[in-house]
Amino acid sequence: MVKNFRPRVSTRGAWGLRRGLGTVVAIICVVILVSFAYIVAVGSENGGGLWREAAMVQFPATGTVTEACDLFEGRWVYDSLSYPLYKERMCRFMSDQSACQKFGRENLKYQNWRWKPRDCDLPRFNATQLLERLRGKRLAFVGDSLNRNQWISMICLLDSVIPDQMKSMEANGSLTTFKAKEYDASIEFYWAPLLVESNSDDPVHHRIPDRIIRAQSIERHGRHWMGADILVFNSYLWWRREKMKVLWGAFDDKDGIYKEIEILRSYEMALKTWAEWLEFHVDHLGTKLFFMSMSPTHFWGDEWGIDSNQNCYNETEPITGEGRMGRGSDRKMMHVVESTIRDLRERGVNVQMLNITHLSEYRKDGHPSTYRKQWDPLTTEELANPSSYADCIHWCLPGVPDVWNEILYSYILFK
Numbered sequence: 357m358v359k360n361f362r363p364r365v366s367t368r369g370a371w372g373l374r375r376g377l378g379t380v381v382a383i384i385c386v387v388i389l390v391s392f393a394y395i396v397a398v399g400s401e402n403g404g405g406l407w408r409e410a411a412m413v414q415f416p417a418t419g420t421v422t423e424a425c426d427l428f429e430g431r432w433v434y435d436s437l438s439y440p441l442y443k444e445r446m447c448r449f450m451s452d453q454s455a456c457q458k459f460g461r462e463n464l465k466y467q468n469w470r471w472k473p474r475d476c477d478l479p480r481f482n483a484t485q486l487l488e489r490l491r492g493k494r495l496a497f498v499g500d501s502l503n504r505n506q507w508i509s510m511i512c513l514l515d516s517v518i519p520d521q522m523k524s525m526e527a528n529g530s531l532t533t534f535k536a537k538e539y540d541a542s543i544e545f546y547w548a549p550l551l552v553e554s555n556s557d558d559p560v561h562h563r564i565p566d567r568i569i570r571a572q573s574i575e576r577h578g579r580h581w582m583g584a585d586i587l588v589f590n591s592y593l594w595w596r597r598e599k600m601k602v603l604w605g606a607f608d609d610k611d612g613i614y615k616e617i618e619i620l621r622s623y624e625m626a627l628k629t630w631a632e633w634l635e636f637h638v639d640h641l642g643t644k645l646f647f648m649s650m651s652p653t654h655f656w657g658d659e660w661g662i663d664s665n666q667n668c669y670n671e672t673e674p675i676t677g678e679g680r681m682g683r684g685s686d687r688k689m690m691h692v693v694e695s696t697i698r699d700l701r702e703r704g705v706n707v708q709m710l711n712i713t714h715l716s717e718y719r720k721d722g723h724p725s726t727y728r729k730q731w732d733p734l735t736t737e738e739l740a741n742p743s744s745y746a747d748c749i750h751w752c753l754p755g756v757p758d759v760w761n762e763i764l765y766s767y768i769l770f771k
């Protein structure tokens with residue numbers, strides 16, 4: 357990185373303007389080298405290691421000096437001047453799962469929070485700049501409904517700068533593709549909630565209580581993302597159970613062998629299959645790979661000082677005070693992802709984990725709660741007790757996933 361800044365200073369016969377320029381360039385270089393050395397020193401002083409280092413993004417601040425910053429540590433700042441980044445009603449592709457205002461939410465403060473990393477500011481999202489970067493490319497989100505939540509946020513962030521006739525949306529099975537025609541760019545979502553093949557792979561009808569995975573099979577999904585230039589994966593909430601039924605053999609094969617496997621072990625098996633697929637099917641240098649860490653839920657009020665049978669229903673403010681890890685977020689599963697990614701790195705494949713868990717934990721106010729489309733009619737008991745059907749998993753838009761995308765944006769543009 358520093359190499360790029362090595363100046364061509366001429367020492368022979370350097371007079372007048374030329375000499376002046378050389379000196380300026382040399383000074384700038386010294387400043388850059390010193391700040392780089394400082395950054396490295398601070399990084400290792402903090403006991404960083406692999407993860408801390410990987411979490412650092414450097415982006416140009418005032419032209420010459422680079423700034424290094426851990427984007428995942430910080431606080432939420434109320435900022436109704438610059439947020440929201442778009443209007444719910446103006447986004448043509450908004451989902452009824454996230455359109456909280458449309459479904460009656462009156463307190464809209466959840467739209468106005470800005471994430472402020474401790475040591476820097478997130479660069480402002482510039483849709484045109486991202487589209488320029490995506491020219492002729494494919495950005496694909498692969499995973500579950502939280503990843504779809506983020507994909508819709510991304511489309512809404514880009515939507516306003518693309519004229520109507522210059523964009524399209526097309527669904528084909530598990531793959532939905534948004535196209536910005538002027539840029540020949542696609543932003544895709546592929547439904548694969550457990551990453552590997554499962555009996556929940558139908559993009560619409562996937563509410564199956566007896567969940568089964570084929571832990572060694574991912575090819576049927578993978579061929580749809582092959583060739584994407586940027587891949588953003590997630591997979592967590594569908595694993596929140598004690599055991600997973602794993603199948604060896606095909607779904608329609610009568611001789612298939614089924615085994616109930618403890619969840620950490622089956623998660624590890626699936627991620628191993630995923631990692632191997634990446635190792636052999638993506639261009640190690642040309643493809644940018646990301647894994648979104650688990651998205652937190654807010655089902656237990658005692659985690660923020662109210663009754664334990666209360667949840668995100670009726671919450672309008674973020675949690676204040678020190679960061680915490682809720683009971684819905686399983687560190688052990690995060691460690692499985694970390695070690696899978698570390699092994700991949702040793703094999704020459706770099707996947708960047710975007711550690712959005714901690715920053716999203718504060719946002720008990722950001723969920724749709726009761727303000728979203730209900731797929732099934734509500735019962736009288738449910739109506740009498742609204743918190744019983746509150747969605748404390750997904751996120752309203754504009755909202756928290758916009759910040760995940762601002763972070764993704766920083767990595768795509770500046771890392």
Ligand SMILES: *[C@@H]1O[C@H](CO)[C@@H](O)[C@H](O)[C@H]1NC(C)=O
Nearest residue numbers: 407408428429690694711714
């Ligand atoms: C994620 O970020 C939080 C807050 O900065 C930190 O405490 C945690 O260790 C990070 N986890 C990983 C895996 O980097």
Ligand SMILES: *[C@@H]1O[C@H](CO)[C@@H](O)[C@H](O)[C@H]1NC(C)=O
Nearest residue numbers: 480481482483484485486488
């Ligand atoms: C966004 O980026 C475009 C292209 O790089 C630039 O022309 C424009 O001024 C930027 N907009 C803002 C608000 O910075």
Ligand SMILES: *[C@@H]1O[C@H](CO)[C@@H](O)[C@H](O)[C@H]1NC(C)=O
Nearest residue numbers: 526527528529530531579580
């Ligand atoms: C849908 O996807 C299948 C398989 O990838 C492909 O063969 C087919 O042409 C696609 N259909 C449309 C309408 O794009």
Ligand SMILES: *[C@@H]1O[C@H](CO)[C@@H](O)[C@H](O)[C@H]1NC(C)=O
Nearest residue numbers: 666669670671672741742743
């Ligand atoms: C919702 O919150 C408001 C304001 O905090 C409070 O007055 C009201 O009683 C709450 N409603 C329920 C059903 O908890």
